Amino acid sequence: MLRRALGLLPRPIAAARARSFSTDLPAAHTADATFMEAWNKVMPNTDPPKTPLSFMHPRPPTPSSIPPKLTVNFVLPYASELSTKEVDMVIVPATTGQMGVLPGHVATIAELKPGVLSVHEGSETTKYFVSSGFVFIHANSFADIIAVEAVPLDQIDANLVQKGLADFTQKLSSATTELEKAEAQIGIDVHSALNSALTG
Protein backbone atom coordinates (compact mmCIF):
# COMPACT_ATOMS: atom_id res chain seq x y z
CA MET A 1 0.00 0.00 0.00
CA LEU A 2 2.80 2.39 0.86
CA ARG A 3 4.64 1.71 -2.37
CA ARG A 4 1.59 2.62 -4.41
CA ALA A 5 1.16 5.81 -2.44
CA LEU A 6 4.80 6.66 -3.09
CA GLY A 7 4.24 5.99 -6.77
CA LEU A 8 1.38 8.49 -6.79
CA LEU A 9 3.43 11.22 -5.13
CA PRO A 10 5.83 12.39 -7.88
CA ARG A 11 3.05 13.27 -10.32
CA PRO A 12 1.36 16.02 -8.32
CA ILE A 13 4.71 17.42 -7.21
CA ALA A 14 6.01 17.68 -10.75
CA ALA A 15 2.73 19.18 -11.92
CA ALA A 16 2.66 21.88 -9.23
CA ARG A 17 5.32 24.57 -9.37
CA ALA A 18 8.03 23.70 -6.90
CA ARG A 19 7.75 25.94 -3.84
CA SER A 20 10.87 26.85 -1.96
CA PHE A 21 11.08 27.24 1.80
CA SER A 22 11.13 30.82 3.03
CA THR A 23 14.71 30.38 4.22
CA ASP A 24 15.90 29.50 0.71
CA LEU A 25 14.41 32.44 -1.15
CA PRO A 26 16.84 35.05 -2.46
CA ALA A 27 17.45 37.84 -0.05
CA ALA A 28 16.73 40.73 -2.41
CA HIS A 29 13.37 41.09 -4.12
CA THR A 30 13.70 40.93 -7.90
CA ALA A 31 10.92 42.41 -10.01
CA ASP A 32 8.75 39.96 -11.87
CA ALA A 33 10.13 39.62 -15.43
CA THR A 34 6.80 39.04 -17.22
CA PHE A 35 5.27 42.06 -15.50
CA MET A 36 8.20 44.26 -16.52
CA GLU A 37 7.91 43.17 -20.16
CA ALA A 38 4.17 43.77 -20.27
CA TRP A 39 4.62 47.17 -18.59
CA ASN A 40 7.35 48.25 -20.96
CA LYS A 41 5.19 47.38 -23.96
CA VAL A 42 2.33 49.53 -22.76
CA MET A 43 4.19 52.39 -21.08
CA PRO A 44 7.84 52.40 -22.08
CA ASN A 45 8.63 55.84 -20.69
CA THR A 46 7.27 55.53 -17.15
CA ASP A 47 8.72 53.64 -14.24
CA PRO A 48 6.63 50.66 -13.15
CA PRO A 49 4.79 50.99 -9.86
CA LYS A 50 6.56 49.66 -6.82
CA THR A 51 4.91 46.78 -5.02
CA PRO A 52 4.81 46.59 -1.23
CA LEU A 53 7.35 43.79 -1.33
CA SER A 54 9.98 46.07 -2.85
CA PHE A 55 9.64 48.50 0.05
CA MET A 56 10.45 45.85 2.60
CA HIS A 57 14.04 45.40 3.65
CA PRO A 58 14.96 41.83 2.85
CA ARG A 59 16.11 39.80 5.81
CA PRO A 60 19.91 39.53 5.86
CA PRO A 61 20.97 36.03 4.84
CA THR A 62 22.21 33.56 7.40
CA PRO A 63 25.96 34.02 7.65
CA SER A 64 28.17 30.96 7.48
CA SER A 65 29.92 31.71 10.78
CA ILE A 66 28.16 32.82 13.95
CA PRO A 67 28.06 36.63 14.09
CA PRO A 68 29.54 38.29 17.17
CA LYS A 69 26.37 40.17 18.16
CA LEU A 70 22.67 39.51 18.29
CA THR A 71 20.46 42.08 16.53
CA VAL A 72 17.32 42.76 18.50
CA ASN A 73 14.07 44.43 17.44
CA PHE A 74 11.91 45.00 20.48
CA VAL A 75 8.53 46.48 19.59
CA LEU A 76 5.35 47.43 21.42
CA PRO A 77 2.05 48.33 19.79
CA TYR A 78 2.64 52.02 20.43
CA ALA A 79 6.42 52.35 20.26
CA SER A 80 9.56 50.69 19.03
CA GLU A 81 11.73 50.16 22.10
CA LEU A 82 14.80 48.77 20.36
CA SER A 83 15.27 48.81 16.61
CA THR A 84 18.01 46.62 15.14
CA LYS A 85 20.12 47.09 18.23
CA GLU A 86 23.25 44.96 18.42
CA VAL A 87 23.57 43.28 21.79
CA ASP A 88 25.45 40.39 23.32
CA MET A 89 22.54 38.50 24.84
CA VAL A 90 18.89 38.83 25.78
CA ILE A 91 17.09 36.76 28.39
CA VAL A 92 13.41 36.42 27.57
CA PRO A 93 10.68 35.13 29.89
CA ALA A 94 9.32 32.31 27.72
CA THR A 95 6.46 30.11 28.92
CA THR A 96 8.99 27.31 29.16
CA GLY A 97 11.21 29.34 31.49
CA GLN A 98 13.82 32.08 31.21
CA MET A 99 15.46 31.62 27.82
CA GLY A 100 18.87 33.09 27.09
CA VAL A 101 19.38 34.06 23.47
CA LEU A 102 22.93 34.38 22.18
CA PRO A 103 24.12 35.04 18.63
CA GLY A 104 23.82 31.86 16.63
CA HIS A 105 20.75 30.65 18.54
CA VAL A 106 18.67 28.10 16.67
CA ALA A 107 15.61 29.59 14.96
CA THR A 108 12.80 29.53 17.52
CA ILE A 109 9.37 30.96 18.10
CA ALA A 110 8.51 31.29 21.77
CA GLU A 111 5.47 32.62 23.56
CA LEU A 112 6.29 34.92 26.46
CA LYS A 113 4.74 34.83 29.92
CA PRO A 114 4.62 37.86 32.24
CA GLY A 115 8.20 38.30 33.38
CA VAL A 116 11.46 40.18 33.11
CA LEU A 117 13.25 40.69 29.81
CA SER A 118 16.89 41.65 30.19
CA VAL A 119 19.08 43.00 27.43
CA HIS A 120 22.82 42.55 28.01
CA GLU A 121 25.15 44.84 26.10
CA GLY A 122 28.79 44.92 27.17
CA SER A 123 28.69 45.40 30.90
CA GLU A 124 25.26 47.01 31.10
CA THR A 125 21.91 45.29 31.49
CA THR A 126 18.55 46.89 30.76
CA LYS A 127 15.54 45.17 32.28
CA TYR A 128 11.91 45.47 31.26
CA PHE A 129 8.85 43.80 32.69
CA VAL A 130 6.92 42.30 29.78
CA SER A 131 3.22 41.53 30.12
CA SER A 132 3.05 38.91 27.35
CA GLY A 133 4.03 38.53 23.74
CA PHE A 134 6.19 36.49 21.43
CA VAL A 135 9.81 36.25 20.48
CA PHE A 136 10.89 35.16 17.02
CA ILE A 137 14.53 34.18 16.76
CA HIS A 138 15.76 33.84 13.20
CA ALA A 139 18.65 31.75 11.99
CA ASN A 140 20.73 34.82 11.10
CA SER A 141 20.93 36.00 14.75
CA PHE A 142 18.08 38.46 14.49
CA ALA A 143 15.56 38.39 17.31
CA ASP A 144 12.17 40.06 17.10
CA ILE A 145 10.52 40.52 20.46
CA ILE A 146 6.95 41.75 20.38
CA ALA A 147 5.16 42.59 23.60
CA VAL A 148 1.86 44.20 24.37
CA GLU A 149 3.16 46.14 27.35
CA ALA A 150 6.72 46.48 28.59
CA VAL A 151 7.85 48.77 31.39
CA PRO A 152 11.24 49.42 32.98
CA LEU A 153 11.28 47.90 36.46
CA ASP A 154 11.53 51.23 38.27
CA GLN A 155 8.11 52.30 36.98
CA ILE A 156 6.37 49.55 38.95
CA ASP A 157 4.74 50.43 42.25
CA ALA A 158 5.36 47.71 44.85
CA ASN A 159 2.33 48.58 46.99
CA LEU A 160 -0.08 48.26 44.08
CA VAL A 161 1.47 44.90 43.26
CA GLN A 162 0.96 43.58 46.80
CA LYS A 163 -2.57 44.90 46.89
CA GLY A 164 -3.35 43.31 43.52
CA LEU A 165 -1.91 39.99 44.62
CA ALA A 166 -4.05 39.97 47.76
CA ASP A 167 -7.15 40.99 45.76
CA PHE A 168 -6.79 38.26 43.19
CA THR A 169 -5.96 35.56 45.74
CA GLN A 170 -9.19 36.49 47.44
CA LYS A 171 -11.05 36.49 44.11
CA LEU A 172 -9.78 33.03 43.29
CA SER A 173 -11.23 31.59 46.47
CA SER A 174 -14.58 33.24 45.85
CA ALA A 175 -14.74 32.53 42.11
CA THR A 176 -17.58 30.39 40.78
CA THR A 177 -17.44 30.08 37.00
CA GLU A 178 -14.45 28.72 35.05
CA LEU A 179 -13.93 32.14 33.47
CA GLU A 180 -13.77 33.93 36.81
CA LYS A 181 -11.33 31.36 38.11
CA ALA A 182 -9.20 31.79 35.02
CA GLU A 183 -9.21 35.58 35.36
CA ALA A 184 -8.29 35.36 39.03
CA GLN A 185 -5.52 32.90 38.21
CA ILE A 186 -4.17 35.25 35.54
CA GLY A 187 -4.22 38.06 38.09
CA ILE A 188 -2.26 35.97 40.56
CA ASP A 189 0.29 34.94 37.92
CA VAL A 190 0.88 38.47 36.71
CA HIS A 191 1.16 39.95 40.19
CA SER A 192 3.49 37.26 41.46
CA ALA A 193 5.66 37.77 38.40
CA LEU A 194 5.68 41.51 39.11
CA ASN A 195 6.57 40.79 42.71
CA SER A 196 9.51 38.56 41.86
CA ALA A 197 10.65 41.08 39.27
CA LEU A 198 10.80 43.76 41.95
CA THR A 199 12.48 41.61 44.55
CA GLY A 200 14.65 39.32 42.38
Add this chain to the structure above:
Amino acid sequence: MASNAAVPFWRAAGMTYITYSNICANLVRNCLKEPYKTEALSREKVHFSISKWTDGKPEKPTLRSDSPEE
Protein backbone atom coordinates in the same frame (compact mmCIF):
# COMPACT_ATOMS: atom_id res chain seq x y z
CA MET B 1 1.86 13.12 17.58
CA ALA B 2 -0.34 14.52 20.32
CA SER B 3 -2.35 17.28 18.73
CA ASN B 4 -4.15 17.92 22.00
CA ALA B 5 -1.20 18.90 24.12
CA ALA B 6 -2.06 20.29 27.54
CA VAL B 7 -3.86 23.54 26.83
CA PRO B 8 -3.15 26.58 29.00
CA PHE B 9 -5.70 27.07 31.80
CA TRP B 10 -7.18 30.18 30.20
CA ARG B 11 -7.81 28.40 26.93
CA ALA B 12 -9.50 25.57 28.84
CA ALA B 13 -11.78 28.14 30.47
CA GLY B 14 -12.86 29.42 27.06
CA MET B 15 -10.67 32.53 26.86
CA THR B 16 -8.80 33.42 23.68
CA TYR B 17 -5.13 34.41 23.60
CA ILE B 18 -5.95 38.03 22.76
CA THR B 19 -8.25 38.34 25.79
CA TYR B 20 -5.58 36.79 27.99
CA SER B 21 -2.89 39.08 26.63
CA ASN B 22 -5.04 42.19 27.07
CA ILE B 23 -5.92 41.24 30.63
CA CYS B 24 -2.22 40.78 31.45
CA ALA B 25 -1.37 44.14 29.87
CA ASN B 26 -4.13 45.92 31.81
CA LEU B 27 -3.01 44.38 35.09
CA VAL B 28 0.57 45.54 34.46
CA ARG B 29 -0.61 49.04 33.57
CA ASN B 30 -2.60 49.24 36.77
CA CYS B 31 0.51 48.50 38.82
CA LEU B 32 2.56 51.40 37.52
CA LYS B 33 3.76 54.41 39.50
CA GLU B 34 1.85 57.61 39.15
CA PRO B 35 2.83 59.68 36.11
CA TYR B 36 3.40 56.53 34.05
CA LYS B 37 0.11 55.01 35.11
CA THR B 38 -2.03 57.91 33.93
CA GLU B 39 -0.05 58.12 30.68
CA ALA B 40 -0.53 54.43 30.02
CA LEU B 41 -4.22 54.40 30.83
CA SER B 42 -4.92 57.50 28.75
CA ARG B 43 -2.97 55.99 25.87
CA GLU B 44 -5.24 52.98 25.88
CA LYS B 45 -8.57 54.84 26.01
CA VAL B 46 -10.87 54.27 23.03
CA HIS B 47 -13.69 56.51 21.91
CA PHE B 48 -16.04 55.32 19.21
CA SER B 49 -19.56 55.51 17.95
CA ILE B 50 -21.67 52.50 17.02
CA SER B 51 -24.78 52.59 14.88
CA LYS B 52 -26.95 49.55 14.34
CA TRP B 53 -28.59 49.15 10.96
CA THR B 54 -32.13 47.78 10.56
CA ASP B 55 -34.03 47.44 7.27
CA GLY B 56 -31.17 49.05 5.40
CA LYS B 57 -31.27 52.24 7.47
CA PRO B 58 -28.94 53.28 10.23
CA GLU B 59 -30.43 53.96 13.64
CA LYS B 60 -29.19 56.72 15.92
CA PRO B 61 -25.53 56.12 16.70
CA THR B 62 -24.38 55.69 20.28
CA LEU B 63 -21.10 57.16 21.42
CA ARG B 64 -18.98 54.97 23.66
CA SER B 65 -15.78 55.69 25.47
CA ASP B 66 -14.77 52.34 26.76
CA SER B 67 -12.10 52.60 29.36
CA PRO B 68 -9.46 49.90 28.97
CA GLU B 69 -10.71 47.91 31.97
CA GLU B 70 -13.48 46.28 30.06
